[in-house]
Amino acid sequence: MSKTQLEHARSGTITAAMERVADREQVESETIREAVASGDAVIPANPSHESLDPIVIGREFSTKVNANIGTSSLSDDLGAERDKLQTALDYGADTVMDLSTEGPLDKIRKDHIARSPIPIGTVPIYAAATTVDSHTELTQNQLLTEIESQARQGVDYMTIHAGLLKEHLSYADDRLTGIVSRGGSILAAWMDEHDAENPLYTAYDDICQILREHDVTISLGDGLRPGSIADAGDAAQYAELDVLGELTTRAKEHGVQVMIEGPGHMTFDQIADDVKRQQEICDGAPYYVLGPVVTDIAPGYDHITSAIGGTEAARAGAAMLCYVTPAEHLGLPDESDVREGIIAARIAAHAADIATGTPHDWDNALSSARASFNWPRQFELAIDSERAHDGFKSDDSDDDQSESTQQRFCSMCGVEYCSMRIDQDRKDTTESDTSADITAIQDSDAPHQNLPDISEEIDFSSCPAHIP
Structure with missing residues (x-):
């Protein structure tokens, strides 16, 4: 036996x-x-x-x-x-x-x-x-x-x-x-x-x-x-x-x-x-x-x-x-x-x-994506990717979500009152004009230079949950 x-x-x-x-x-x-x-x-x-x-x-x-x-x-x-x-x-x-x-x-x-x-x-x-x-x-x-x-x-x-x-x-x-x-x-x-x-x-x-x-x-x-x-x-x-x-x-x-x-x-x-x-x-x-x-x-x-x-x-x-x-x-x-x-x-x-002490690499990665306004990465890392994607509310004037996911704000605050955008612009010493044209800000799709680099894949194998 x-x-x-x-x-x-x-x-x-x-x-x-x-x-x-x-x-x-x-x-x-x-x-x-x-x-x-x-x-x-x-x-x-x-x-x-x-x-x-x-x-x-x-x-x-x-x-x-x-x-x-x-x-x-x-x-x-x-x-x-x-x-x-x-x-x-x-x-x-x-x-x-x-x-x-x-x-x-x-x-x-x-x-x-x-x-x-x-x-x-x-x-x-x-x-x-x-x-x-x-x-x-x-x-x-x-x-x-x-x-x-x-x-x-x-x-x-x-x-x-x-x-x-x-x-x-x-x-x-x-x-x-x-x-x-x-x-x-x-x-x-x-x-x-x-x-x-x-x-x-x-x-x-x-x-x-x-x-x-x-x-x-x-x-x-x-x-x-x-x-x-x-x-x-x-x-x-x-x-x-x-x-x-x-x-x-x-x-x-x-x-x-x-x-x-x-x-x-x-x-x-x-x-x-x-x-x-x-x-x-x-x-x-x-x-x-x-x-x-x-x-x-x-x-x-x-x-x-x-x-x-x-x-x-x-x-x-x-x-x-x-x-x-x-x-x-x-x-x-x-x-x-x-x-x-x-x-x-x-x-x-x-x-x-x-x-109880488990490393929170997953949380950090999603927060990094959030700080860089990397909407697709946020959807990818969300515990329910489909719900996150479906719940994303873009600029009402933009019918193309593939374009709106490049925006540096969400519809909760809008571009003028986005706290992270305001704070990042405040700390960005390379910008000479922090009151740049709102349209230019909205159209920008480049990650902010002072943000963490999330291009390198993080090893999530220790996490019990499935990461898409």
């Missing part, structure tokens, strides 16, 4: 996947090996996922972004899911989770695995639940069978809600929004119906054996995550987290890589303490957070509320942000929502990486 990435790392072996992610992160391969061996980082890389280009998820490395896609009762079209996957890839997601609950689930999952160069995650209980008329009819054997089937297909990581115990259910009874996790609510209903313990908890060692055989990373789900800021940090959330700490140790004993899923809604001031608590309880296992959403008042804008929380979570040590789309709390996201969610989460991740 082959070893997992964790087992290789513990034995001192640097795998091809470790070498690849070291190159992508611009660190030594030994740094990756040590992080994986300690459990501080994971490389979700099922050997059966042949199209995979591996990544590393850990607090010491670039913050990663996950995009959730999937079908529902309102849409189960394979073509639409392919389009969402491609959108996720185009706009820089680091992983994708298929959360489909309707349609040809096996076919959709296999298609994603075949097409995706980034890790694919799933929540096996969703697919298992489609095989029975009622969620409470699920059996432990059906859950294990589904987990093994998806592992054989090539799924790289799976959310397993094994930390939600029967004794925790009463803690959530007085919540404002109750249990908001789909997996958590299914298991809660099952435990009540059968008056029995969570079958994923009682079968946890069997699950770990299956995942170890296929080197599937376990993502320990937070079935009692808060669904509103009123419920954040309550007894239910942290009782489950304590169990996740136990399950983290047991997974590592089986040689299985493990990461922990975190809260959905939480006030800004609670986030850093929550990350610290998770790191202590779960022995430094990578923290994978949904948002967190820092206020409940913004349906349609929760990609923004989650980006605010995501920046703070990643700054405090979270390793991966699960995006939240504008459609969160409203409906099934479409391609446009996927794009908005990914860009918002990537901005949050990048902002956190800068705050």
